[in-house]
Amino acid sequence: MKFKDYYQVLGLARDASKDDIKRAYRRLARKYHPDVSKEADAEARFKEMKEAYEVLKDPEKRTAYDQFGANWKSGQDFQPPPNWQREHSFGGGSFDDAGQFSDFFESLFGQARGGGFSFRTGSRRAKGEDINAAISIPIEDAFRGASRTITLEVPEADASGAVTRRRKTLNVKIPEGITAGKRIRLEKQGGPGFGHGGFDESSPGDLYLAVEYEPHPFYRPDGRDIHLKLPVTPWEAALGRKVKVPTLGGAVDLKIPAGSSSGKILRLKGRGLPGKPPGDQYVELEVMVPPAEDVKMRELYETLEREHHVNPRAKLGV
Amino acid sequence: MTERSRSSLRGIVLDEQVTFTLRELSHACGVRTELVVEMVEEGVIEPAAELEAEWQFHGDSLVRARRALRLVRDLEVNWPGAALALDLLDELERLQNR
Numbered sequence: 514m515k516f517k518d519y520y521q522v523l524g525l526a527r528d529a530s531k532d533d534i535k536r537a538y539r540r541l542a543r544k545y546h547p548d549v550s551k552e553a554d555a556e557a558r559f560k561e562m563k564e565a566y567e568v569l570k571d572p573e574k575r576t577a578y579d580q581f582g583a584n585w586k587s588g589q590d591f592q593p594p595p596n597w598q599r600e601h602s603f604g605g606g607s608f609d610d611a612g613q614f615s616d617f618f619e620s621l622f623g624q625a626r627g628g629g630f631s632f633r634t635g636s637r638r639a640k641g642e643d644i645n646a647a648i649s650i651p652i653e654d655a656f657r658g659a660s661r662t663i664t665l666e667v668p669e670a671d672a673s674g675a676v677t678r679r680r681k682t683l684n685v686k687i688p689e690g691i692t693a694g695k696r697i698r699l700e701k702q703g704g705p706g707f708g709h710g711g712f713d714e715s716s717p718g719d720l721y722l723a724v725e726y727e728p729h730p731f732y733r734p735d736g737r738d739i740h741l742k743l744p745v746t747p748w749e750a751a752l753g754r755k756v757k758v759p760t761l762g763g764a765v766d767l768k769i770p771a772g773s774s775s776g777k778i779l780r781l782k783g784r785g786l787p788g789k790p791p792g793d794q795y796v797e798l799e800v801m802v803p804p805a806e807d808v809k810m811r812e813l814y815e816t817l818e819r820e821h822h823v824n825p826r827a828k829l830g831v
Numbered sequence: 832m833t834e835r836s837r838s839s840l841r842g843i844v845l846d847e848q849v850t851f852t853l854r855e856l857s858h859a860c861g862v863r864t865e866l867v868v869e870m871v872e873e874g875v876i877e878p879a880a881e882l883e884a885e886w887q888f889h890g891d892s893l894v895r896a897r898r899a900l901r902l903v904r905d906l907e908v909n910w911p912g913a914a915l916a917l918d919l920l921d922e923l924e925r926l927q928n929r
Binding site for chain 2: 539542543546547548549559563640643660683684685686688691692693694695696697698699700702718719720721722735789
């Protein structure tokens with residue numbers, strides 16, 4: 514197993530005071546907490562910090578850890594000294610979920626067992642670890658519903674009771690109409706529960722699957738509503754014409770009212786994501802001006818210019 | 832080792848269509864009911880309705896309660912601090928999605 518430099522993880526000197534340690538942890542935790550952070554590796558970084566803090570904030574654990582001195586570097590191969598277990602006795606971590614700390618931590622301080630965290634039920638039986646995962650789906654899948662295969666790492670106890678993590682593949686139904694940012698709760702699909710001194714299949718944790726949409730080239734979702742910018746020609750906007758509009762359920766005809774301009778928003782009721790009630794699709798007109806690239810187009814524009822005087826900047830006072 | 836299940840698992844979407852009682856919400860969060868009551872009293876989460884003198888919570892409350900619990904535990908903030916952080920995070924998300 515690899516040595517972990519807990520001081521380096523928290524960006525501290527080895528002679529850091531108790532206050533320094535607390536300050537460093539709090540500052541970094543605010544930055545990397547998975548509920549707050551947008552950093553890609555936040556979850557892994559935060560776990561490392563939590564483990565480092567668990568050791569360095571506890572004078573007993575810190576003293577024991579400090580025996581290894583500054584010569585050890587992160588990533589060096591490490592085995593605990595032969596008499597370590599006899600000379601030290603730690604109760605593991607106070608982490609509320611077993612299997613969260615590294616092998617390195619557990620070889621020195623023992624395994625974290627459930628029930629240490631004061632929020633927990635207080636009994637020695639505790640619910641297994643809840644697992645958070647995220648998937649990104651095309652918005653079309655949210656419209657129709659879909660099935661997605663996901664792979665997770667769940668904690669598992671081997672025959673000796675040591676916690677390892679195992680890959681588990683699940684096929685999950687994405688319900689139609691799910692909106693971005695929502696979570697699907699899959700009861701009892703998290704880590705196994707643990708009772709007296711071991712895992713217990715009776716109260717596994719839950720799986721929370723956060724659903725996000727993949728970016729779409731033209732649909733902009735807002736809850737169940739869909740926003741779309743629809744390019745139209747000046748004459749379609751001026752004369753009022755029927756045009757085709759894409760919707761998640763297929764193309765529909767939309768009547769553009771005569772005298773429309775860019776920015777006008779038309780609503781297609783019930784054409785958003787399904788639900789109770791279903792969302793709407795909002796179509797924002799965007800007048801596209803074809804370039805005067807040939808003689809004929811040029812003449813047509815010049816005729817307009819000559820025969821119709823209008824100042825579109827009148828409101829700007831110029 | 833990989834385990835594969837053939838049929839699709841059906842979960843529930845945590846939105847305003849699902850409701851939880853106080854007991855169900857506490858169980859899902861893995862905490863005592865007193866702690867959830869505390870979260871309500873501190874304004875971290877809000878019951879959607881009261882049915883026969885029992886609170887009903889929307890699915891979003893479960894998401895919010897779990898996040899609040901993690902913030903209080905890991906960042907050593909108090910309930911109002913966690914509630915403020917969650918409100919600001921929601922607002923940030925709303926602005927980014929525009």
